[in-house]
Amino acid sequence: MSWVDSARGSDFPIENLPLGIFSEAKGRRRPGVAIGDYILDLCAITDLLDESWREDLEQPVLNGWLARGQGATSELRERLIEILTDERYRDDVEAQLIGQSEVRMHVPCLIGDYTDFYVGIHHATNVGKQFRPDNPLLPNYKYVPIGYHGRASSVRASGEEVVRPNGQRKAPDADAPEYGPSRRLDYELELGIWIGRGNELGSPIPIGEAGEHIAGYCLLNDWSARDLQAWEYQPLGPFLAKNFLTTVSPWIVSAEALAPYREPMPPRPSGDPQPLPYLDDAADRERGGLGIQLEATLTTEQMRRSGVAPHILSRGSADAAMYWSAAQIVAHHSSNGCNLQAGDLIGTGTLSTDSVSGLGSLLEISQGGKQPIQLANGEMRAFLEDGDEVTLRAWCEADGAPRIGLGECVGRVVPAPAL
Amino acid sequence: MSWVDSARGSDFPIENLPLGIFSEAKGRRRPGVAIGDYILDLCAITDLLDESWREDLEQPVLNGWLARGQGATSELRERLIEILTDERYRDDVEAQLIGQSEVRMHVPCLIGDYTDFYVGIHHATNVGKQFRPDNPLLPNYKYVPIGYHGRASSVRASGEEVVRPNGQRKAPDADAPEYGPSRRLDYELELGIWIGRGNELGSPIPIGEAGEHIAGYCLLNDWSARDLQAWEYQPLGPFLAKNFLTTVSPWIVSAEALAPYREPMPPRPSGDPQPLPYLDDAADRERGGLGIQLEATLTTEQMRRSGVAPHILSRGSADAAMYWSAAQIVAHHSSNGCNLQAGDLIGTGTLSTDSVSGLGSLLEISQGGKQPIQLANGEMRAFLEDGDEVTLRAWCEADGAPRIGLGECVGRVVPAPAL
Numbered sequence: 102m103s104w105v106d107s108a109r110g111s112d113f114p115i116e117n118l119p120l121g122i123f124s125e126a127k128g129r130r131r132p133g134v135a136i137g138d139y140i141l142d143l144c145a146i147t148d149l150l151d152e153s154w155r156e157d158l159e160q161p162v163l164n165g166w167l168a169r170g171q172g173a174t175s176e177l178r179e180r181l182i183e184i185l186t187d188e189r190y191r192d193d194v195e196a197q198l199i200g201q202s203e204v205r206m207h208v209p210c211l212i213g214d215y216t217d218f219y220v221g222i223h224h225a226t227n228v229g230k231q232f233r234p235d236n237p238l239l240p241n242y243k244y245v246p247i248g249y250h251g252r253a254s255s256v257r258a259s260g261e262e263v264v265r266p267n268g269q270r271k272a273p274d275a276d277a278p279e280y281g282p283s284r285r286l287d288y289e290l291e292l293g294i295w296i297g298r299g300n301e302l303g304s305p306i307p308i309g310e311a312g313e314h315i316a317g318y319c320l321l322n323d324w325s326a327r328d329l330q331a332w333e334y335q336p337l338g339p340f341l342a343k344n345f346l347t348t349v350s351p352w353i354v355s356a357e358a359l360a361p362y363r364e365p366m367p368p369r370p371s372g373d374p375q376p377l378p379y380l381d382d383a384a385d386r387e388r389g390g391l392g393i394q395l396e397a398t399l400t401t402e403q404m405r406r407s408g409v410a411p412h413i414l415s416r417g418s419a420d421a422a423m424y425w426s427a428a429q430i431v432a433h434h435s436s437n438g439c440n441l442q443a444g445d446l447i448g449t450g451t452l453s454t455d456s457v458s459g460l461g462s463l464l465e466i467s468q469g470g471k472q473p474i475q476l477a478n479g480e481m482r483a484f485l486e487d488g489d490e491v492t493l494r495a496w497c498e499a500d501g502a503p504r505i506g507l508g509e510c511v512g513r514v515v516p517a518p519a520l
Numbered sequence: 521m522s523w524v525d526s527a528r529g530s531d532f533p534i535e536n537l538p539l540g541i542f543s544e545a546k547g548r549r550r551p552g553v554a555i556g557d558y559i560l561d562l563c564a565i566t567d568l569l570d571e572s573w574r575e576d577l578e579q580p581v582l583n584g585w586l587a588r589g590q591g592a593t594s595e596l597r598e599r600l601i602e603i604l605t606d607e608r609y610r611d612d613v614e615a616q617l618i619g620q621s622e623v624r625m626h627v628p629c630l631i632g633d634y635t636d637f638y639v640g641i642h643h644a645t646n647v648g649k650q651f652r653p654d655n656p657l658l659p660n661y662k663y664v665p666i667g668y669h670g671r672a673s674s675v676r677a678s679g680e681e682v683v684r685p686n687g688q689r690k691a692p693d694a695d696a697p698e699y700g701p702s703r704r705l706d707y708e709l710e711l712g713i714w715i716g717r718g719n720e721l722g723s724p725i726p727i728g729e730a731g732e733h734i735a736g737y738c739l740l741n742d743w744s745a746r747d748l749q750a751w752e753y754q755p756l757g758p759f760l761a762k763n764f765l766t767t768v769s770p771w772i773v774s775a776e777a778l779a780p781y782r783e784p785m786p787p788r789p790s791g792d793p794q795p796l797p798y799l800d801d802a803a804d805r806e807r808g809g810l811g812i813q814l815e816a817t818l819t820t821e822q823m824r825r826s827g828v829a830p831h832i833l834s835r836g837s838a839d840a841a842m843y844w845s846a847a848q849i850v851a852h853h854s855s856n857g858c859n860l861q862a863g864d865l866i867g868t869g870t871l872s873t874d875s876v877s878g879l880g881s882l883l884e885i886s887q888g889g890k891q892p893i894q895l896a897n898g899e900m901r902a903f904l905e906d907g908d909e910v911t912l913r914a915w916c917e918a919d920g921a922p923r924i925g926l927g928e929c930v931g932r933v934v935p936a937p938a939l
Binding site for chain 2: 213214219229239241244245247248249250251252253254255257264266267268269271277278279280302303304305326329332333334335336337338339340341342344345346374377378379433434436437438439440441442445518520
């Protein structure tokens with residue numbers, strides 16, 4: 102039990118201890134660990150930590166630290182548990198706690214590459230149905246963990262405003278496209294995977310070792326302009342429809358903290374092919390499922406003004422959505438020799454469940470815009486309007502383990518730049 | 521005229537002066553400028569340069585220098601011309617020239633993001649024909665400079681070996697895919713664009729200013745595994761088929777050095793739509809064409825052993841291939857607010873001309889593998905075999921200006937890792 106009272110019952114009890122990068126007004130960016138309502142400034146307690154850690158912990162990004170691999174994170178975690186539970190440290194350390202509301206959180210790594218996958222099979226099916234009602238999933242889906250490269254430069258931490266993008270969009274009955282503000286702005290509820298130890302170019306990561314290359318997880322909102330996407334995406338995939346912004350929750354929740362909530366991967370439906378050997382691992386089948394509960398809510402400008410509670414867009418879980426595990430994602434990504442590096446970010450793709458209450462995007466919820474939904478205050482939404490704020494949350498619960506949370510991933514839409 | 525004798529007639533006369541990053545055995549990485557057969561170590565002549573430049577020139581990558589914009593590069597260029605032509609500097613400076621064959625060249629920037637475009641209209645048409653004989657170009661092609669994100673971590677400088685990737689490939693008549701070495705390994709002849717000054721997230725670069733954000737150009741080989749690509753690319757685009765390696769020539773040939781060879785953009789064929797206003801600029805129409813000659817050659821293991829001259833795969837030119845200009849690429853990329861950063865790399869896409877002698881990939885040359893070509897020594901090739909080496913070269917010639925070159929972009933294929 103931590104001597105930090107607010108830890109119990111929060112997203113960040115002593116069992117979580119996620120790392121992040123924060124700054125105070127005019128202060129430098131540096132690593133901290135979340136405990137209850139606070140952040141513990143790691144640079145302020147280096148005399149309590151292993152001296153050899155200092156080089157990588159006194160940095161404005163966590164790349165160097167994550168490159169050390171899961172062993173280092175585990176040792177740091179163990180030491181932090183000691184410090185935050187033993188009353189003897191309390192006097193010294195309590196002074197180094199800063200209220201989370203007092204600091205600004207940043208993207209925790211310098212992201213070398215950001216890749217987005219598409220492992221949510223219900224999302225892939227729902228989206229596919231809008232284009233190919235009789236044949237929603239393409240033939241490769243159950244063999245290939247489909248992914249594509251995204252934009253690293255426009256990944257931002259929770260709270261960044263969402264500038265509505267301008268872009269080319271073409272109405273079905275129009276002769277030519279126009280350039281202007283997206284009219285079909287959407288969110289996508291995803292998990293993010295932070296890479297720890299990397300691999301050398303030309304040396305794939307075997308599936309049995311893939312889990313060790315994962316430092317931790319976060320929430321990820323893959324903002325999407327559906328009208329730009331529909332017009333641009335063939336033949337090379339989404340580009341400007343996505344790369345104007347990707348928002349992540351700022352805390353790296355470690356693979357170790359999530360271990361008590363791991364589950365078996367759901368059995369493949371009868372008739373589905375088994376994964377090819379380079380993607381197949383008994384331990385991953387047993388423990389590859391992520392028992393993470395997911396939620397997306399919407400608050401409009403009008404709802405904020407009138408004090409109406411957020412509208413719940415989606416509630417689901419990662420294990421009910423993911424056809425491929427995180428380890429399969431990592432093994433596949435490197436299977437051609439592609440080198441992953443510490444601090445790389447990988448999105449899972451939209452994590453919709455097979456229930457109407459578990460759809461992770463408005464494209465699915467409003468059936469491509471054809472069925473706008475009514476919010477609690479009577480407003481209607483097919484896609485996001487200026488002033489709308491989307492909040493993603495995630496948490497884990499299991500027998501014999503307390504609830505831990507991933508924190509929040511928030512973004513509010515602001516108008517497009519004038520043309 | 522430079523006092524460096526080898527400058528005349530080489531790729532690197534005094535009119536070129538491209539920057540790159542080099543190292544000697546056990547030495548640190550640092551910037552140099554190419555002159556004739558030599559590289560001039562900029563860190564060794566900082567006392568001859570503006571003191572304020574030192575901070576960004578004494579670095580292992582050129583990102584900081586490129587972020588200063590074209591003005592700084594122009595001033596450095598002017599000063600280097602003075603130093604390398606005025607005999608008074610010769611005694612001091614000659615000692616700082618290192619033979620290019622003595623050093624190792626590196627990727628000149630820490631690449632934040634690498635994007636690959638598809639502006640070679642003949643390439644897009646040739647590839648499209650293999651899938652859709654009657655309708656090779658998709659309806660968006662003449663409105664949208666099509667692009668997609670590539671992998672920054674696997675960009676390497678000329679000379680890096682090309683490890684044949686393993687991956688999923690499915691024969692048309694097979695029930696299921698297999699994982700194994702690519703059997704359809706290909707090269708793609710492209711130009712690379714290095715971004716100089718960037719833009720803020722949410723602030724598009726207007727077409728009229730786009731050219732100022734380009735630091736320079738290089739050659740780029742977008743190695744491609746066509747069998748992996750065919751199986752994986754739908755619906756989100758190429759991924760493992762491309763991200764195992766991208767090779768660039770190591771020299772950043774500045775926009776200013778290329779200025780004498782700029783040409784009007786070819787007029788759009790009658791019936792083609794005019795670019796939307798955000799992509800349309802009179803000055804770019806007049807001077808947006810890149811008068812760069814391109815060549816790709818192949819040397820097989822057997823040819824090397826028997827001393828046979830390289831086989832010319834392709835000879836063409838950038839201006840005969842590009843439907844969209846470099847400025848249009850940059851303006852489009854940022855048109856949704858996506859932020860470009862100094863040191864970002866953008867590929868043009870394969871630059872095939874409309875002639876059979878100007879095809880920039882084996883996919884086109886061998887018509888999807890159906891028409892293998894015979895090499896000078898009688899060997900046949902549909903795609904690349906282990907031991908094959910592809911060399912890309914480019915140069916510019918114009919009335920009243922000497923020939924300048926972009927250097928070489930070389931890669932030799934080595935066998936796939938054992939399964």
